Amino acid sequence: MFITTLISQALLVSGFSETAGAWENHQPLLPYILEKLSDSDLKILSRKIPTEFEPSLRKRYETLATSLQLHPHGKLLSTAPDGKIATGAQLLAVALDDPDYGMDQDLPPTADPEGDRPFMGGLTGFRSQGFRHMFFGGWKFSHPIATFQIPTRALGQSPDRAALTGQHARELLHTGDFAWGLRVLGWSAHYIQDLAQPFHATQIPNLRMVPWSALLSWPPGKAFGNLVAETTRSITNFHYAYERYVDHELARGMSSRFYTCLTGTKPLQGNANPLFLAHDVADHSTKIASELGSALMSVYGKLKQPEFDLGNKKGDLDFDRYLEAPEMQNSKNRSRLDEVTCKALNHAVDSSALLIHWALQS
Numbered sequence: 086m087f088i089t090t091l092i093s094q095a096l097l098v099s100g101f102s103e104t105a106g107a108w109e110n111h112q113p114l115l116p117y118i119l120e121k122l123s124d125s126d127l128k129i130l131s132r133k134i135p136t137e138f139e140p141s142l143r144k145r146y147e148t149l150a151t152s153l154q155l156h157p158h159g160k161l162l163s164t165a166p167d168g169k170i171a172t173g174a175q176l177l178a179v180a181l182d183d184p185d186y187g188m189d190q191d192l193p194p195t196a197d198p199e200g201d202r203p204f205m206g207g208l209t210g211f212r213s214q215g216f217r218h219m220f221f222g223g224w225k226f227s228h229p230i231a232t233f234q235i236p237t238r239a240l241g242q243s244p245d246r247a248a249l250t251g252q253h254a255r256e257l258l259h260t261g262d263f264a265w266g267l268r269v270l271g272w273s274a275h276y277i278q279d280l281a282q283p284f285h286a287t288q289i290p291n292l293r294m295v296p297w298s299a300l301l302s303w304p305p306g307k308a309f310g311n312l313v314a315e316t317t318r319s320i321t322n323f324h325y326a327y328e329r330y331v332d333h334e335l336a337r338g339m340s341s342r343f344y345t346c347l348t349g350t351k352p353l354q355g356n357a358n359p360l361f362l363a364h365d366v367a368d369h370s371t372k373i374a375s376e377l378g379s380a381l382m383s384v385y386g387k388l389k390q391p392e393f394d395l396g397n398k399k400g401d402l403d404f405d406r407y408l409e410a411p412e413m414q415n416s417k418n419r420s421r422l423d424e425v426t427c428k429a430l431n432h433a434v435d436s437s438a439l440l441i442h443w444a445l446q447s
Contacts, residue, residue, distance in 0.1 A: 111181035113335040121438035130173040159188030180271020189214035219285040234288040244363035247276040251359030281433035286370035291378020321396040322388035329404040346427035357443035383418035
């Protein structure tokens, strides 16, 4: 009873998101997460949110912004856009997307003491949040190809942000602040889910994505700079295409190619500490990155070509029509992409469920 009601509520709320893309829009994963939770968890999430919660959002958020080093003008999505009183599950649904609406953007240098931002999106604008939504674990001699990155040191704060917000959420829940505990818990799950996306855990998922021909540019002194620029363009194209592909499939609901692999009653197992979960998810993404990159090259290989620069709105591909083309429906390459994506999404769902259970029941 609880799960049927909560899943329908989560699907309803997910329609109010302003962004697209499965890892830019995290709400479609919540119904699958709810299926993994215990009856006790679901009973807690069925509680109503206090009516005074919405009017007090800004003031309370500004207090949290100071303690959690967030941008004070970050946007919070509305819990009940139709004016009705929301449940805990509905609040958790919108909270999953909050971190993509400004709280991690345009931050002062003190928020980035290691100076990661220049290598992970820049200092201003939407991309400046990248350092808190990704984690590149550093080059490792034992896996030199899979962990190739520049610079070679570890980059990114996503595991630390998952831990900080996760611990804070549990403290709020255990002191009786149900609404804000769930809101901050959604933020923690967001960071962990981001790391399940291999493009958020590896700089270059597969070296075949690198347009090595850029090294032949003239004069030779500009060759390396041209290679960096062309590689950035190519990786951005595949990253965008991948998120469109996942969004396309998840939007199909029970008809999705992912539906069967994301549903089931497998019991939750493992260490639920948020810092451990985040690193575990990032490690898993690193391991499957090459497989994903190879599958993407097989399906979207044309995006490596210079006529496509999707980050700068150059070139276009009708992704939905492309995926629905008859030759793609039974394609072995499409099946390979589906299979590796199921691995990534499963890790995101299972880890999120572990985190939520840990926060609600510990």
